[in-house]
Amino acid sequence: MADRPRLPLTERLRPNRLVQVVGNSSARAQLRAWAEAWSGGEAPARRAVVLSGPPGVGKTSAALALAADFGWSVVEMNASDARNERAIEQVAGRASITHSLVEEANSVGPHRALILLDEADSLSGRATEAARATPAPPTLREFLRGRYGSVERLNTAWGLAPKAKPVPFESWEGVPKTPGNHAWARLPSARKDLEEWRSVGRPRDNSDRGGLAAIARLVRSTRQPLVLTVNDERVLTRYSAVFRTAVVRVRFFPIRDRELSEQLATIIHHEHLDVVPGAVDAIVVRARGDLRAALNDLEAIAPLPRGPLQQAVLGTRDRTADFAALTEECLTAARYYRSIEVQDRLDATPDDLLPWIEENLPYFAPDAVHRATALDRLAVADQALVRARRFRVWGLWSYASELMTGGVGLALRDTPAPPVGHAQFPRFLAEMGGSRAVRAVRDGLARKLAHRLHLSRAKSRESLLPFLERLFEDVSDRRARVELFEVARAIVRELELTSEEVAYLTGTPLDSPRVLRLVSESGEASSSARPAERAPPPPTTPERMEAAAPDDASRKPVQRHLSDFGGR
Numbered sequence: 001m002a003d004r005p006r007l008p009l010t011e012r013l014r015p016n017r018l019v020q021v022v023g024n025s026s027a028r029a030q031l032r033a034w035a036e037a038w039s040g041g042e043a044p045a046r047r048a049v050v051l052s053g054p055p056g057v058g059k060t061s062a063a064l065a066l067a068a069d070f071g072w073s074v075v076e077m078n079a080s081d082a083r084n085e086r087a088i089e090q091v092a093g094r095a096s097i098t099h100s101l102v103e104e105a106n107s108v109g110p111h112r113a114l115i116l117l118d119e120a121d122s123l124s125g126r127a128t129e130a131a132r133a134t135p136a137p138p139t140l141r142e143f144l145r146g147r148y149g150s151v152e153r154l155n156t157a158w159g160l161a162p163k164a165k166p167v168p169f170e171s172w173e174g175v176p177k178t179p180g181n182h183a184w185a186r187l188p189s190a191r192k193d194l195e196e197w198r199s200v201g202r203p204r205d206n207s208d209r210g211g212l213a214a215i216a217r218l219v220r221s222t223r224q225p226l227v228l229t230v231n232d233e234r235v236l237t238r239y240s241a242v243f244r245t246a247v248v249r250v251r252f253f254p255i256r257d258r259e260l261s262e263q264l265a266t267i268i269h270h271e272h273l274d275v276v277p278g279a280v281d282a283i284v285v286r287a288r289g290d291l292r293a294a295l296n297d298l299e300a301i302a303p304l305p306r307g308p309l310q311q312a313v314l315g316t317r318d319r320t321a322d323f324a325a326l327t328e329e330c331l332t333a334a335r336y337y338r339s340i341e342v343q344d345r346l347d348a349t350p351d352d353l354l355p356w357i358e359e360n361l362p363y364f365a366p367d368a369v370h371r372a373t374a375l376d377r378l379a380v381a382d383q384a385l386v387r388a389r390r391f392r393v394w395g396l397w398s399y400a401s402e403l404m405t406g407g408v409g410l411a412l413r414d415t416p417a418p419p420v421g422h423a424q425f426p427r428f429l430a431e432m433g434g435s436r437a438v439r440a441v442r443d444g445l446a447r448k449l450a451h452r453l454h455l456s457r458a459k460s461r462e463s464l465l466p467f468l469e470r471l472f473e474d475v476s477d478r479r480a481r482v483e484l485f486e487v488a489r490a491i492v493r494e495l496e497l498t499s500e501e502v503a504y505l506t507g508t509p510l511d512s513p514r515v516l517r518l519v520s521e522s523g524e525a526s527s528s529a530r531p532a533e534r535a536p537p538p539p540t541t542p543e544r545m546e547a548a549a550p551d552d553a554s555r556k557p558v559q560r561h562l563s564d565f566g567g568r
Contacts, residue, residue, distance in 0.1 A: 016065060072112040
């Protein structure tokens with residue numbers, strides 16, 4: 001029998017006790033104190049606890065370890081579950097009012113069930129928020145028409161023959177919307193189709209509308225300990241005062257580098273991994289206090305041979321892969337992304353994500369109507385970014401992040417769908433990266449012209465550069481006059497243009513004969529003219545100063561040494 005695949009390190013090494021959770025000792029003490037208040041027979045005043053902090057710092061692991069310490073069972077609803085108002089009331093609400101009479105040896109009082117709602121800050125508040133019209137199940141006539149296509153094929157499949165009973169259908173209008181008590185409903189072939197038709201129910205509601213409202217009611221009425229994990233607790237506190245006064249709020253911070261390094265060293269020892277110390281240091285720097293990310297990096301480099309390759313792989317994170325993954329997800333997931341979630345996953349500004357969404361949105365849109373609606377929301381996000389830069393109101397970034405991710409995704413589709421392809425790197429950014437050298441040459445030319453003619457760089461770029469480009473383009477023509485070539489050569493000499501700048505103006509390769517001739521002849525002419533044009537050096541002695549005075553009376557004598565004025 002083949003070996004079963006091993007679980008990832010993040011699951012295999014999940015702590016079983018609260019003391020095994022890495023870091024955040026103060027937060028763990030507050031969490032234990034809240035749990036001990038449930039040890040008696042009555043529920044405490046604050047029945048819920050909100051664990052807030054960035055991803056990967058141990059919030060969910062601490063909650064599960066707490067339940068293991070106190071012998072509580074766990075009822076968990078994570079982000080992959082349907083967490084709308086109805087689902088929360090059915091699962092968590094039913095568990096919150098249920099008391100088990102089972103006594104356990106490691107628990108005090110009645111057995112408790114810990115209700116864990118993971119990533120509660122990604123839920124919607126109102127029942128009408130993010131709502132979509134749910135399509136009704138097909139009628140029997142629609143179901144049969146989609147399966148057989150024509151009435152004749154339906155009659156043949158069911159064995160309905162002319163002048164027989166049951167009589168065959170003459171048209172689709174004669175097929176009822178429900179089976180009723182018709183005689184053909186008892187035919188074996190018809191009964192099979194009817195069973196399949198009845199199994200086609202309404203689509204499952206995977207949205208999260210009304211989730212926050214259900215949780216707010218649950219906080220007040222629960223009879224079982226309730227734990228909410230969030231990345232940003234402000235989402236809850238802004239929604240209802242219940243999350244400000246009726247819950248215990250515990251803050252988890254990023255794990256310190258020293259604690260993270262010690263934990264990785266322990267794991268490497270127990271798992272018998274062969275990793276160089278330099279790679280461990282690189283993992284700690286990259287993780288930024290995220291233990292989950294550190295374990296994923298460690299597991300990724302462990303199969304590699306010991307040596308510099310392990311550290312080379314961890315040089316920098318693939319930011320392009322992060323942008324592509326988030327782009328594909330937000331264009332297909334049909335849910336809202338909080339701005340703090342986008343920030344944690346990318347560690348970049350919304351201006352960096354907008355080109356990715358703009359580039360890939362048309363390819364992920366199911367039709368033109370959804371594409372137009374999504375582009376409208378993306379345009380509003382772009383307006384928010386422009387106003388944030390212009391007026392320096394950086395709070396608009398949060399609105400732009402949510403609009404360009406969740407807003408666009410919900411405008412494209414009503415329910416989650418598999419990706420229709422891979423997100424592509426924005427062509428605009430690719431073209432900008434490819435033209436970086438050309439733009440550097442152009443900016444250098446504009447800077448020289450602005451300095452020489454006492455203009456701004458913008459005006460020299462807009463007015464003078466097009467003139468020079470047209471002039472040197474005519475010079476590149478073989479029929480160009482000698483006078484025009486002399487003018488171009490004088491410009492090259494006057495502005496001291498380099499070969500790259502001349503190649504840019506002429507639009508020819510750097511090693512073309514025209515560029516080489518302009519640069520070489522201009523350099524020879526300028527070098528030969530400089531000695532005749534250069535003024536004589538200033539005199540350094542009184543005798544030379546007096547001798548040079550009649551020839552250059554306008555030049556002011558320059559003091560070179562204090563001894564030059566000795567005896568005067």
